[in-house]
Every structure is written in C-alpha cells, then in structure tokens.
Amino acid sequence: MPLIVQKFGGTSVADAEKIRAAARRALRAQQQGARVVMVVSAMGKNTDALVDLAGQVCDRPAAREMDMLLSTGEQVSVALMAMAIHDLGGKAVSLTGGQIGIRTDSSHGKARIQSIGAERMTRHLDEGCIVIAAGFQGTDDQGNITTLGRGGSDTTAVALAAVLGADVCEIYTDVDGVFTTDPRIEPLARKMTCVSHDEMLELASLGAGVMHSRSIEFGKKFNVPIHVRNSGVFTDEPGTVIGPLAESDDRPVSGVALTKNESRLTVLGVPDRPGASSTLLGRLAEANIAVDMIVQNRGREGRADISFTVLNSDLDAARTAAETAATELNAAGVAADSSVSKVSVVGLGMVTQPGVANRLFKALAAAGINIQAITTSPIKVSCLVEQSRGLEALRAAHREFDLSRPPASATTFEQTLAAAKQANHTDADAVIRRLQAMEDLTIEQCGLDESQALVTLRETPDTPGIAARIFDAVAAAGVVVDLIVQSVGQNGRTTVALTVPREDHEKTVAALKALANEIGGQIVSDPAVDILSIAGVGMRSHTGVGRRMFRALADAGVNVELIGTSETDISVVVAADQGAAGLTALNRAFADVVR
Template structure:
C-alpha cells in the first residue's frame, strides 16, 4: 500500500466547489488502495484578508498574535475539507499543526520546524481515514501557535512526506507544472516533465513561484519525489516531477528565470585584508537580510570593490547597516542602485558542457542589453540588467537555448521515482533533531586554478560576449566568472581557468586589452574554497560563518561568487590548506 501526501494551495480550495473537488480527488486516490494525507492552505485570499484586518486594528501587530490570527485560515480549510470527505462517503480527520505534533522554534511568523511526530497521523491512516493536515503552522515548546512564513504549506507537505516515508508528495496548484520559464512572460515557455532538486532550488531562489525553496530543500535532504500538478485538471494528466534526475543531461540549460525587484549596494575602496567581508555581512545577518549575487572582484593597490544585491523591500535597512560597517572599516564610499533585475539560466548539463556563458552574453548583446554584474556556479549563470530590459533579456536567453523544444531523450517517471530513494522514515524522526537545520554536504579546496582579471574595460553591451568568445575560441575552460560593478563607463571582469591554461588565457586577455583598452592582472595559482549545501541562501548566517572562519585564520578573501547551494571564495594559494581546515572546523556541526 502506497502512502501519498497531497497539498492543495489556496486557489485549489478557494470556494465550496473547489473544496469538494479536492476532497473527491483524495478519495479517488484512496480508493485505488493508497493511504492519503492532505495538506491544505487557507482559502483563496483569506490570509491577505486577515493581514489587512490586523493592520486596521493595530499599526504594529505583535508577531505572536499574528500567528494566532493567521493560523485560523488553515483551520477553517481543514475542517471544511474533512466535512466534504465525509459527505462524499469517506472517513477523514482534520488536524492543526500542533495536534499533528509539528514542533517549531519560537520565531513567530517565520518559524522553522524542529521535529514532527508521525504517531497520531499513522494511527488515523491505519484506521482508514484521510488525514487533513493544516499547512503553514506548528507550535513551539510552550505550545504557542507558530507559522512557517512564505511557502509554509509546501514545506509542511514535503516535511510530512519525509517523516511518513511517503512514496510521493503531490503539490496541486493553479498551473500545469514547472515551466522552462514564467509562461506569463514568455509565451513559448514549455512544461518540463522532470526537473532536478538542484535545478529547482536555483529556479525557486530566482523567483519561480511554483514552490518555495524551503520545501525543495526538504525534498532534496530527505529524497522525497515531488509531483507538481494542476488541481483544475481532474484527469491523470502528469505535471512535473521534482526529483533526483533532470529532464535531460544532453542539454546544458533546463530553464531560465527573472528576478525583477533587485537593488544593488556597492562598497567602494574596501581595505583588501582579512575580515572585510565579515564586517559587512555580520551587520546584514543580524537583520536577517537575505543577500544575493555577492560580487567581490580582485583588489587593486590595497583596495577592493564589493557589491551585492538585496530585494528592494530590504534596501533601506540593509543600506543603513552597510554604511555603518563601511565607516567602521574605512571604506571609500557606499552607493546603491534600484531598478535592476537578474536574469539567470540554470541546468545540470552546464557542469559538463562548455560555452553556456558566452552564448548567454552574446544573446544579451544582440538585444543591446548591458550586463551590470555577473556571478556563476556549476549549474547557473546570472546577469544583472536594467529592469526595463529584464523581460527582453529573459526572452532572449530562452530563445538562445531553444527551451521551447522538448529534449529528444527524457527521463521517465519510473526512472525519477527510482532515483529518488526514500530515506527511512524512522531515521528522519530520530536522527535529525532539527529538520530544517542547515545541511552542508561538503567543503572543498581546488588548488588547480589560475585567475585572469581585465581591469577598466568599456562597460557596454557585448563586452562580456567578446571576452568569453575569445577565450572559448582557444579551447580554454572557464570556471568562476565575476564582473564587478561599473563606474565612469568602465568595469572589470575576472575569471578562473585551469592553471595549465594560464599562459594561453593571459595571452588572450592581453590581446583583448590591447583592442578594448584596460589592464590585465593574473595569478598563475589560486585556491578556491567552496561550501556546498542545502539552505545556503535561506540560512543567512552561512556566509557569515564562512567569512568569520577565514578571518579568524587571518586569510584574506580575494573574490566571492554565490548561488543557492554554493559559496565560492578565492584566496591566495599558500592559504588554501589553512582555509579548508578553518571551514571544516566552522561547519563541523552541520557537515554531512
């Protein structure tokens, strides 16, 4: 007998008709011989209505009371769904998060799950009932009601699937599945049959609204296959499976995304010495500001420039904290820029297939779109562009990689489920005291790379395409790419290559500098330190812990590049061994 967890979002239970339809779907799955747990969100816009009501009676509602208020939305939904199941001839029991045994910390409105008891749910399932679980909520050790914040119901569903050892977690929503990009922005967007956890983590962090990254983190950590389906289509039409396999490894890019409301903070003239990054990011971590697209380029004459993006909603508080840090360290100045968007391409295939970055840069150049900054990881390339060019940039890269066309050789449903081997349910409950703790899969040292930097090259559309097409023409493989922020019409571009390719890459760079202007600086040997894990971005203290460890070891950070699942820093080669030991010690409590 299989166990299936089904999650129904607010639009899927927005009225009585949809509630009965959701109940009917669960009953049909149960009648096929399965045990069923339904996780239900608040009806439609109910949560928004409650938030608005709170603001009408109080300018600054206490977080504890907001949780008490908002949790009622899911309680209404689960009771109504249970009634519908009974009316359709089934047996159901509705449970709040606290009744289930979802224990969280006490961070009201953004709590993290600490543990889940499966005993009560399993008892009801064994008695033939459908369990209707309230999403988005739990209770702390003092039995205060807590809510899990954005994406909370998705997180609840995947977490319950993990502790129950479910065969699959079905997410019912108002779209057909996961698309190659937002179909509201690109008409040619195609529904993917499969997408890997790693790709979905990147896409979710970039604004793909199908699921929140916290729930994908759970899925990856506990190997839960996730099936995203349209609740309005009452057939067995498949959606998209999020699991261990991508749709195809033959293609370098699987999807692309646009993050619209980005703001950039730039700190100029930062002292190029140990502890600089720590000083800045300690301030931001204290405010729980999620920092994205961190770019620190190579220092020059004892000073370096650093920039990073935050959501525009966090700009004011982040800017105040950064200015305080900059004053304390004697930086030359802090500037900010709004009206930016980030366009990114994502794909497991790019880890083994070269040429993605230069194709992306050329596609943007052909549309006269200037790149304001660049960061890369093994499976992602992100470019910062002006917001008014954002949608055009998204369409350009979607077309360049022909994402509207299905791959010839795709993974099957059975292959994906088989690859996502379930973690033993008892192990989930007993071995992980805090289910949402940061999990670090590894810290690594790569001492086989060299660094090339082009200083003061013209900051105009096509410059990056020119650089990396020239590099690719010589058969040189590029790893990290970092473009700093431009000033006075000039910018800098740094990239790493295998040490054996240093001389050839230096020759290409010098040829470009002679043609474009600018200067070239290289290092035949560097050390790249990497922290890889689940929750690297949602746990704002990861970078802080990394920078504190390196600062404590008196190791200067020369370059930084980030992604959803990885932070890369470049240090001097003689500091590589000490750096890796410092990171192993710093992350020993979460290193798996």
Template sequence: MGIIVQKFGGTSVADADKILAAARKAIRTQQQGHQVVMVVSAMGKNTDVLVDLAGQITSNPPAREMDMLLSTGEQVSVALMAMAITELGSKAVSLTGGQIGIKTDNSHTKARIQSISTERMRKHLDDGHIVIAAGFQGIDDDFNITTLGRGGSDTTAVALAAVLQADACEIYTDVDGVFTTDPRIVAEARKMDRVSHDEILELASMGAGVMHSRSIEFGKKFGVPIHVCNSASFSDEPGTVIGLHSESQDRPVSGVALTKNEAWISLADVPDQPGTMDTLFSKLGSVNVAVDMIVQNVGEGGKAEISFTVLESDLPTTLKAVNIVAKDLGGVEVTHEANVSKVSIVGLGMATQTGVADRMFRALADEAINILAITTSQIKISALVPRDQAMKALRAVHGEFELEKQPGDRAAFGNKSTVTLQPSPVDVVDRLQRMEDLTIDDIQLDETQGRVTVSQVPDKPGIAAEIFEAVAAEEIMVDMIVQGTGRDGLANVSFTVPMEAVSTATEIVRSVAAQMECGPVTSDPKIAILSVFGIGIRTHTGVGVRMFQALSRADINVEIVSSSEMRVNVVVDADKGPAGLQALQAAFADVIG
C-alpha cells in the same frame, strides 16, 4: 501500497465545489490502495482578508497575534475538507499543526520546523482515515501557534512526506507544472516533465512561482519526489516531477529565471585584508538580511570593491547596516541602485560543457542589454541587468538556448506511482532532528585552477560576450566568472580556468582587451578556490558570517567571492588553501551532512 501526501493550495479549495473536487481526488487515491495525507491552505484570498482586518485594527500588529489570527484560515479549510470527505462516504480527520505535533522555533510569522511527530497521523491512517493537515502552521516549545511564512503549506506537505517516508508528495496548484521560464512573460515557455532538486533550487525565483524554495530544500535533503500538478481537472497527467534527475542529460541549460525586484549595493575602497568580509557580513547577519549575489573582485593598491544584491524591500535596512560598516572601516564609499533585476540560466549540463556563458552574454549583447554584474556557480550563471531591460533579457536568453523545444534525449519518465522515496544513507531519525536547520553537503578545496583578470573594462553591452567567445573558441573550460558594477563607467572581469590553460587564456584576453581598448590583463597561474555547498545557504543568513569569520581568524584574505543559491566560492592565495579548508571544516563541523 504506501503513503501519498497531497497538498491543495488556496485556489484549489476556494469554494465548496472545489473542496468537494479535492475530496474526491483524495478518496480515489485511497481507493487505489494508498494511505492519504492531505495538506490544505486557507481558502482563496482568506489570508489576505485576515491581514486586511488586522491592518484596520493596528498598523503594527504583534507577530504572535498575527500567527494566532492567520492560522485560523487553514483550520477552516481542514474542517470543511473533513466534512466533504465524510459526506462522500469515507473517513477523515482534521488536525491542526499543533495537534499533529509540528514543532517549530519561536520566530513568529517565519518559523522553521524543528521536528514532527508521526504517531497520531499513523494511528489515524491505520484506522482507515484520510488525514487532513492544516498547512502553514505549527507550535513552539511554549505551545504558541506559529506560522511558517511564505510557501508554508508547501513546506508542511514536503516535511510530512519526509517524516512519513511517503512514496510521493503531490502539489496541486493552478498551473500545469514547472516551466522553462515564467509563461506569463515568455509565451514559448515549455512545461518540463522533470527537473532536479538542484536545478529548481538554483532557479528559486522561478520555483517560487510554483513552490517556495524552502519546500524544495526539504525535498532535496530528505529525497522526497515532488509532483507539481494542475488542480483544475485533477487528471492523472504527471505535471512536473521535481526529483533526483534533470530532464536532459546533455542539454546545458534547463531553465531561465528572473528575479525582478533586486537592489544593488557596492562598497568601494574597502581595505583588501583579512577580516573585511567578516566585518560586513556579521553586520548583515545581525539584522537578518538575506544576501543574494555576492561579488568581490581582485583588489588593487590595497583596496577592493565588494558588491551584493538584496531584495529591494530589504534595501533600507541593508543600507543602514552597511553605512555603519563603512564608517567603521573608514574611507569607504557606499553606492546603491534599486532599479535592477537578475537573469539566471541553470542546468546540470553546464558543469561539463564549454561555451555556455558566452552564448548567454552574446544573446544579451545582441539586444543591447548591458550587464552590470556577473556571478556563477557550477550549474548557474547570473547576470544583473537594468530593470527596464529585464523582460527583454529573459526572452533573449530563453530563445538563445531554444528552451521551447523538447530536449533531444529526455531522461526516462515513468508513471507517478513508480517514483519512490530514495532510501536515506543514514538513520532517518537522526536526519529529522531540527528538520530545517542548515545542512552543509560539502566543503571543497580546488587547487587545480588559475585566474585571469581584465581591468578597466568599459561598462557597455558586448564586452563580456567578446571576452568569453574568444575563450570558448579555444574550448577552455571556465569555472567562476565575476564582474562587479565598477566605477566611473569601468569594471573588472575575472574568471578561473584550469592551471594549464591560464597562459593561453591570458594571451587570448590580452588580444581582445587591445581591440576593446581596455586592460591591463593580469593573471595568477595558481589559486585556491574554497567552496561551501549546502541546502538553504541563501535562506540561512548566518552562512556568510561563519565562512568569513573562520577565514578572518585564520588570517586568510579573500580575493574573489562568487555566490549562488547553493554554493559560495572564495578565491584565496594558493598557499592558504589547505589552512582555509581546515578553518571552514571546523566552522561548519556541526552542520555538515
């Protein structure tokens, strides 16, 4: 049989009894004919203890020395695990990240993996050892110890599974698997048997409760099936498989996520001209701020509004950078709001089904929850809401899509041993060079759609629901939806539909706008949508910089922006579409997979 990688988190190795239980699990797996690589985290709260010790010494510890300190937690765990396996009568060898040959860049405390050597691991495996690898760590070109940041042990495990072409990567943790939403918030949340890499990446905030998004990025990039299992019993229950397929083929929504601690920043009266987005995102990229939701709506009178969210912890750094940009652009008003949260629905099925957005918006409206902003991707719809209404919003949307119920046509679900690594379409060695570098899957130009915009929309619950219920009633497929926070209690809502439906959609929205006393309603029968798809788009802060720089140099103005974890969409003038595609292809030529 093949190789199985098993990762045990801090709670799974918190004391001697748990270490012995994990050792027995690995030995049983080996006795079934597999070669086994274990990846272990630091014991229990050991990392927190080390961080606290550093804080007692200095309020500003050097990043290099923090890596030296924190890496010791995993080294304790691997040594004890090797002792446990030896005591139980099997052979084991413990290895640090450096001993394995996990090479990273030199970004201390948040390093990215560049390559992994397999020679030493394979020799030990062939000699009958269980290899016990220290998670969370590697070395840079100067042999400095580096750590991988949050979720680093998960990242190590999936990366090792990729380079070893393992049959599977099993993640043992203190939960049963991946749920339709956070079960601590919604009691009705249901464990999913299966979820796709794409869905879990778009549900990154939900996935972070079980696994960090960087590890899922590895899984998707290298085709690694990931099994999330409960370590409490180490039973043979499959937990949740994160892989190629969704749980249901026709269910529009698979899960609902909440990102609680978001902050919203808006720039009003921005020049609506080529280069503006480049100026802003180049500055944000220079301070290494990861932007989440990005919203730019159709400009009026030569001015536009650009809004985006960041984690609340990044707000001070972001505001400092944005205020510099606002001063350089001249006459730009900057506002911000910290007490907001993002509620997102995700599902592969929504890419082909109408009437999904309106159901979400109606569920929120029925609970009197105001939507502050909207962005969409092909398989995700996100709404920004006041933080004090976030929990209610999550429960409302989860209930609307009846996610507590089993899907009607669940995809075939096999025994864990039957799920194998998918063969790579290109040479594995080439793919594993600089493993965590940005990979762009595709850059597309869509010239089949038009735009509808309703202006001066009252910023109150129910408006979005009314608009999209009316559109859905005509079975019109909506792609992008963009709503910004607006000013003076008024906002603009734009959306795209197939060209042949623009006229009908415009008339429908005009009727709704008249009833709601908002408008005017404008439309463009033909637009160009440029989309960049990729793994790690949000975690690699330079994506927006490259994209907007390329369009600026081509003298192409960005009219609308919408983003998600794996996709950035921009709307440009229809005549500029081919030139925009060419510019983006050139800009990302070195990272297109």
C-alpha cells in the same frame, strides 16, 4: 501500500465547489490503493483578509497574536475538507499543526520546523482515514501557535512526506507544472516533465513562484519527489516532478529566470584584508537580510569593491547595514541602484557541457543589452542588467538555449521515483537523526580546488558585448573557464575576472592581452590560486552562512580575493598558499552541520 501527500493551495480550496473537488481527488487516490494525507491552505484570500482585519484593530499587532489569528484560516479549511469527505462517503480526520506534533522554534511569523511526530497520523491512516493536516503552522516548546511564513503550506506538505516516508508529495495549484520560465511573460515557455531539486532550488530563489525554497530544501535533504499538478484538470494529466534527476542529460540549461524586484548595493573602496567581507555580511545577517548575488572584484592598491543584491523591500535596511559596515571598515562609501534586474540560466548540464556562459553573453550582446555584473556557480550563470531590459534579456536567453523545444529524450516520472527510492536507502538511525532538526542548515561538503589560475581584465569598457568578446577570445584559445565574476562598472569601466586551469594560464593571458590591445584594459594574473567552497541545503534561507564562512577565513588570516554565490554554493578565490589553512578553518567552522 503506497503513501501519498496531497497539498492544495488557497486557490484550490477557494470555495465549497473546489473543496469538494479536492475531496474527490483524495478519495479517488485512496480507492486506488494509497494511504492519503492532505495538507490544505487557507481558502482563497482568507489570510489577506485576516491581516487586513488585524490592521483595522491596531497599528502594530503582536507577532504572537498574529500567528494565533492567521492559523485559523487553515483550521477552517481542514474542517470543511473533512466534512466534504464524510459527505462523499469517506472517512477523514482534520488535525491542526499542534495536534499533528509539528514542533517549531519561537520565531513568530517565520518559524522553522524542528521536529514532527508521525504516531498520530500513522494511527489514523491505519484506521482507514484520510488525514487532513493544517498547513503553515505548528507550536513551539511553550505550546504557542506559530506560523511558518511564506510558502508555509508547501513546507508543511514536503516535511510531512519526509517524516512519513511518502512515495510522492503532490502539490496541487493553479498552474500545470514547472515551466522553463514564467509563461505569463514568455509565451514560448514549456512545461518540463521533471526538474532536479538543485535546479528548482536555484529557480525558486530567483523568483519562480510555483514553489518556495524551504519546501524544496526539504525535498532535497530527504529525497522526496514533488509532483506539481494543476488542481483544475480533472484527469491524470501529469505535471512536473521535482526530484533527484534533471529532465535531460543532453541539455546544459533547464530554465531561465528573471528577478525583477531586486536592488544592487556596492560598498566602495573596502580595504583588501582578511575580515572585510565578514564584517559586511555580519551586519546584513544581524538585520536578517538575505543577500543573493555577491560580487567582489579583485583588489587594487589595497582596496576592493563588494556588490550584492537584495529584495527591493530590504533596500533601506540593507543600505543602513552596509553604511554601518562601511564606517567600521573605513570604506569609501555605499552606492545603491534599484533599477536593476537579474537574468539567470540554470541547469545541471553546465557541469559537463562548457560554453554556457559564453552563449548567454553572446545572446545578450546580440540584443544590445549591457551586462552590469556577472556571477557563476556550477549550475547557474547570473547577469545583472538594466531593469528596463530585463524581459528582453530573459527572452533572448530562453531563445538561445531553445527551451521551447522538448528534449530528444526526457526523464520519466517512474525514473525519478526510482532514483528517489534508491537515494533513500540510508541507515534508519541516520534518517531519524536528520529528522530531529529538520530545517537546520546542512553542509554537504567543504571543498578545496588547487587546480586553478586567476586572470583579470581591468579597466575595460563597460559596454554591451564586452563579456561576449572576452569569452570568445578565451574559447578560441581552447580554454575552459570555471568561475566568472564581473564587478559593477564605475565611470564607464568594468573588471572581469575568471579562473582557468593552471596549465592554461599562459594561453589565457595571451588571448586577453591581444583583446586588451584592441578594446582597452589591463591584464593582471596569478598562475596559481585556490578555490574554497561550501555546498549544502539552506545556504540562503539561513542568513548567517556567509558571515560564518568569512569569519572563519578571517580568523585564519585568509584573505578573500573573489566571491561567487548561488542557492547551494559559496565559492571564494584565495592565494594558493592559503587554501589548505582555509579548508581547515571551514571544516572546523561547519563541523556541527556537515552531513
């Protein structure tokens, strides 16, 4: 008998009529032969109302008491949902997070799940009940109620699906599914039939508001297919399935995202020596600041600039942390800019189809949009642009990759479920061990690539179209580029660095020298470098990952020349004679979380 977890968000249970509609959906699934677990959020704006009420009572409410207060919103919803199911002739039981056995750490307001007991839920399911679970909450080892923070009910739903071995986790919301970009700002956005966990992790971290990153991390770690559907459509109209497969094998890009609420900080003139990046990221991690786009240019005269982006809400705290680090490092200073946006293209197809970055750069150049910084990963290219041009940049990228048109052949719902089921054929003891620390950082591998060369074009004009011209020249030479980093421009000049296969080093240098003679700039190259990387789940939500990585490399005397980051990967370029030592250091540093 199949098991389904159905999650209903606040807008889907905002009033009595919607609660009864959700109850009918659950009963219908049960009548069709499935065992059903429901996860519900607080009704409508109930949580906001409770936060406002707390603010009226006192200026700075204690975090523990806020969790006690906010958890009541979901308890109201589960009780009403059980009443609705009973009234419709069904059998149901409502359970709080603590009654289910959701154990968390003691970080009030942003607790992480440590384990979930399945016994009580399984017993009620065996008795024919629909189990209605309160989302967003759990209890710590002292029995205190905790809440999971933003996206907590999604996280609860996918976590329960993982523990119960559910066939699918259905997320009911007020949108039809996952779109190629935000349909509110791009009318030509198209609903995708499916999207991979890796792609959705990137899109979620870039601002796609349909799902929160933590819930997707659970889905990826435990191979849970997640079906995002519209709760207002009372038919079997499919939404979008988030699972192990991409929508299509013949498209390099699946989605485009625009991150509007970010700020850029640059630590200027950082001494180019082992440990500099570790010091900076360590200060940011101590302030619990999640850093997104990290760009370090190649050192010159013993100094390098390190830029990164943070949420606007974290700008002041990040600036303070960066200034502290700059003082410790004897850097030249810190510059900040809150008027930037980041446009990113994401797709598993980038791994096998080259030229994606060049197409993006050309599209932005044709629109006259200047790129302030670039960073890449195996499945993402991100460009920092002026905030006033962000929406235009997103539309240009969406148009360039023809994302409004459905692919010729799309992965089906059935294929995604089959792939997830096959991936779950794992040793039962191994699964149990993973479930005992559900939200722990998981590193899938520490890698070393010894096949690359590094070519840098310095002091080239920081104007629209420069990146496109650089990569046109490289492509014309028949060279496939791996890692791309463009640093933030200073005084109208910028630096672009790229790694290429070692056998293509001379061709790349020749191509860029010819271009530099035309547009200006200086070529610096290294015919052999190594790329070290770590890949896994929880890379961004665990703020200390970068600090741990760079501290390990610093302790081993390995100097980092370039940095590229994504939601699932951090890559650094180091000297060719330091790669092996760096890999040993990373394997030792992450031995406790490698799976």
